[in-house]
Amino acid sequence: MEGKKMARKNRAKLITASAVLAVASLVVSAMPAHAAPGVSATEIKFGMTVPMTGSASLGYNKIPGAVKAYFDYLNENGGVNGRNLKLVVKDDRYVPTEAVAKTNELILKDKVFALLGPLGTANVKAVAASVNPGRRKIPVLFVNTGFSGFADKKKYPTTYTAFPSYIMEAKIMGAYIKENFAGKKIGLLYQDDDFGSDALAGFKQAGIEFAVKVPYASGSQGTATAPGWITKLQAGGAEVVVLFGVTTASIFALSTAAALKFAPQWILGSVGGDATTIKLAGVPAGILYNAVGASYVPATTDTTDEYVKLFSEIYAKAVPGSAFDNNVMVGMNAAFLTAQAVKAAGANPTRKSLMKAIDTQGANFASIALVPLNYSSTSRVGYNGYWFGKYSPTGDLKPVDGKYILYTTDSGAGAIVKSTYQRPAMPAKGLPK
Numbered sequence: 001m002e003g004k005k006m007a008r009k010n011r012a013k014l015i016t017a018s019a020v021l022a023v024a025s026l027v028v029s030a031m032p033a034h035a036a037p038g039v040s041a042t043e044i045k046f047g048m049t050v051p052m053t054g055s056a057s058l059g060y061n062k063i064p065g066a067v068k069a070y071f072d073y074l075n076e077n078g079g080v081n082g083r084n085l086k087l088v089v090k091d092d093r094y095v096p097t098e099a100v101a102k103t104n105e106l107i108l109k110d111k112v113f114a115l116l117g118p119l120g121t122a123n124v125k126a127v128a129a130s131v132n133p134g135r136r137k138i139p140v141l142f143v144n145t146g147f148s149g150f151a152d153k154k155k156y157p158t159t160y161t162a163f164p165s166y167i168m169e170a171k172i173m174g175a176y177i178k179e180n181f182a183g184k185k186i187g188l189l190y191q192d193d194d195f196g197s198d199a200l201a202g203f204k205q206a207g208i209e210f211a212v213k214v215p216y217a218s219g220s221q222g223t224a225t226a227p228g229w230i231t232k233l234q235a236g237g238a239e240v241v242v243l244f245g246v247t248t249a250s251i252f253a254l255s256t257a258a259a260l261k262f263a264p265q266w267i268l269g270s271v272g273g274d275a276t277t278i279k280l281a282g283v284p285a286g287i288l289y290n291a292v293g294a295s296y297v298p299a300t301t302d303t304t305d306e307y308v309k310l311f312s313e314i315y316a317k318a319v320p321g322s323a324f325d326n327n328v329m330v331g332m333n334a335a336f337l338t339a340q341a342v343k344a345a346g347a348n349p350t351r352k353s354l355m356k357a358i359d360t361q362g363a364n365f366a367s368i369a370l371v372p373l374n375y376s377s378t379s380r381v382g383y384n385g386y387w388f389g390k391y392s393p394t395g396d397l398k399p400v401d402g403k404y405i406l407y408t409t410d411s412g413a414g415a416i417v418k419s420t421y422q423r424p425a426m427p428a429k430g431l432p433k
Contacts, residue, residue: 036350038113043084044342044349046116047106049092049099049123050144056094059247059277059327060119063144064089066331067117069318070311070339077431080342085335088112094119096126103127107138114139114354117162117334121147121194124159134158139355141341142334142382146270148198148411151381158351160358160375162334162382164296166198166244167205167411169270172386173242173294174206175407175416177267185211187238187264189229189253191245193218199244199269205413212236216249226252227260234262244269247277254287266291270386275395276325285395293397294386296369297329298404301396307333307368310430333368336430340365343432366424371408384408385419 038045048064051057067087075084088110090102099118106112115133118124124143127133133140134157141160143150148165150156164172177186186208190196192215203210214232216225230253233241241264243250250272257263273293279285298305303312311332312324322328342349344357362375371385385408389399399405406419427433 035348036113037107037111039083039349041083043086044080045086045088045110045112046114046141046338047088047090047103047110047112048116048118049090049102049106049127050117050119051094052089052091054093054095055248056120058280059274059325060094060144062276062322062325062327063117063119063331063334065319065322066315066328067335069315070332070335072318073314074335074339074431077429080339080432081347083342085339085342087116087335092123094123096120096122099123100126100130103131103133107131107133107136113349114141114351116141116338117144117331119144121145124150125194128156128159137351139351141338141358144330144334146198147194148201149194151379151411153378153380156380158355160362160380160382162330162337163270164371164383164385165381165411166195166269167202168384168409169294169386170199170202170244171206171409171416172407173267173269174203174208176292176388177208177240177242178206181240181265184239184265185237187211187233187236187241188213189233189241189243189245189249190215191218191249192216195246195271196244202411206416212238216245218246221245221249221252223252223256226256229253230256230260230262233264234260238264240265240267242267242269243272245272247272247274248281251278251281251283251287254291255283258287268293270294270296273391273397274326275391275397276323276327279395285391286393288391288395289393291391292388293391294388295326295397296371296383296386297326297333298368298370299389299396299398300325300329301398305368306426307430310426311368314430329368336432337362337365337367340432364424366427370404370406370421370423371419372421372423381411384410385421 052061071085092099142162146163146166148167188210344361345353359377374381387404387406389397408419409416
């Protein structure tokens, strides 16, 4: 009897073990062979570092919500090849050492598939030097900075730019100045770092001579320094002033100029002309009125644009009551490009296949931008052009006479041309084909 009981117990154990093995085998079979980090049978994880708190958070802290809004919409419509896309966000407070620490967390703890849209030249450079995603073959998609150096494939082998470079922007600005302000004395107020160095290189390529140049150190902008800027620009006789700096520099420069009755024609770079940040800082948007600004995406108020219409509808549903602005548009577009890259990377994407997809197909991805993408096997350059407009009393940048006149160029000695580019039509429901 004892032997029979033992036999029954052994058979029960065998049945239980077989059941466990069967379930395990089903789980394994659902997983792609040799799955990449961050890729499961149901999900693909991306990681982003961005200032969610701190002085640089205004405006920029809307970007993750915009990415998530599109990812949620995508996931509600079946995801990509049956997988949902997920964004893991870390607050780096716009501090390079924090960006390094948080990026390490994303890679080692959260085990993300790729990094998406990290913000800030100094932060991205610090991460490249300390974390070295290039050596580790981790894709860094669509960095949120226009520093031209990130397009250097040898130095940053896994990094993809998105913004037109600051060199391109300055070159194109130069062409606009020649067309519209010939014979005027031009002044330049610029941030004296990689950002400003790119600008100087671009203006030199465009052949722009400045009557007066006023550099400022990053972080030094404030009520104590702005009067000195304006005094120098006035003394130099500047009739047109280009401001190639961050948004806080724009706030202090424009406010101080108004107080000192200095009223040149202002031309604001794409960074310093961020109306969202200015409004969130409590500064009246009217401070921007009649300034010239540049953008590579449609005006946020242009609801005749099919991309603006759909993206604004998706965002309004995801984040009720939050304004649809350029930061939101850029975030949603980065998510849209990411979805297309994942789709093109195949049924079981790897980091290698993701990068190959962008290299071989990225130039043809659909996009909200009005200028082309320039990805190829030899190029990590994203967009390459701008249109110019003027700010309304409410701080909205709108094309002059309602017409987008687009200029494109490169970061070298290439020509500046008025573009005839026609972007791809938006795919059905704004989902990757």
